[in-house]
Amino acid sequence: MLSSLIRRGLYPLNEWREGTRILCGLRDLESTEYAPVDRLNDGRWRKLKAILDHAFTNVPFYRQRFRDAGLAPDDIRSFDDLRRIPPLAKTDLVRCHDALIATNIPKEALHHRASGGSTGRHTPFVRDNACLNIKNAAQFRFDGWTGWKIGEKVAYVWPAIQDFAAREGVKQRLRRTFVDRSLILLSGSLDEPTLEHHARSLGRYRPKLIRAFPNPLVILAKFIRASNRFGPKGSAPIRPAAVLTTGEPLLAPHRRLFEEVFGCPVFDCYASRECGQHACECEAHDGLHINADCLYLEFERDGQPVATGEPGQILVTDLDNYGMPFIRYAIEDVGIPLEGACSCGRTLPRMAMQAGRISDFVVSPYDGSYVSGASLCHYLLVAGPDVGQLQIVQDARDHLTIRIKKSDSQILESAHVQEVVARAFRGAMRVTLQEVDGIPHEKSGKYRFCINEMKDEELGLGT
């Protein structure tokens, strides 16, 4: 009742007050989800041409880059032609930051953000305020696939304070309580009192959707399962309609844990700070549908498109951010393009994420292919992979160090490790086992199963 009131009245009223157009953007996105592929492609082609023209005319970095490549926007006549433009590297964002900002957009219509927690590199970037409408609409669309509707409660189990207002004033608090209806549970450090607090808060709040980084949610879910303290005495278990995970790779055993503890389906979503929502699972849970109206994704290895079903580095072209156009941005994530129609009937193309970032992968010295750290973990451990138990570090082209918590060392058998590594890398990789007191999480609050310490040049990312 209340959620329907918010959806029909309070939310549109607040949009009018704040001058946003999120609901309108959501309607546009939903209208193309099931449309014939040609209609979707016509729309995104128009958007692509428009942003290329804009970049050439108004962004000094791209004007130079197009000239260096001997290109004008009219030379790009198909999606394939886009490959004639060299990729945009993270180092370009740092070194050429000012030259990447559009000169025709007033300063007050731009806002500055930064990403880079998990890769350890601070990457500043800019967005124009207008594109926030479609970025927010894209998030609502994906959240909607889980069964959630605007006006229903969402709980965030989130390590990154920068995604929310650091100090909430009365206005923001009212807005969060009555319009966004969200509960924010920060998970940067999860000690026992914090876990207790979060479990009780979830029990009282009864969210329809839990949006979470998977690794902190693993710790919280295990705490809830072990303590059986769901909230105030006598209350029912925490039963959201769905869990949506984002920000870190979702491993199969963790998906099963969330399904068990929260008794609901789990949706894997791939998003980035720079470009927003990339892709999300639908109710068929058969790969992730790409947010193709808003982002054009390419999957490459050594500068060539990979075949469907093969992992490749993702290049993103953001069709909406005119403040700082991202054209063929090498976001340092790895994904797998998928083929064929989804049983849900949506025509948006699909991809798979074996694991997230390039640094979540081990590069094979045998043939340069990417081997997912998450799946290596899966094969190495006698029991299923767990947060903070094990970490694979590629510290040289042909060497791995596998860190294991002393108290958990019985879950690794040396002979088994040697055999798995020999099989995965065709005998070209050496391995050292290292017992450690504990495996800490990163500054950003993320836990890492795999860390690739090789330099960009060795990963094929150098500029």
Ligand SMILES: [Zn+2]
């Ligand atoms: Zn689907």
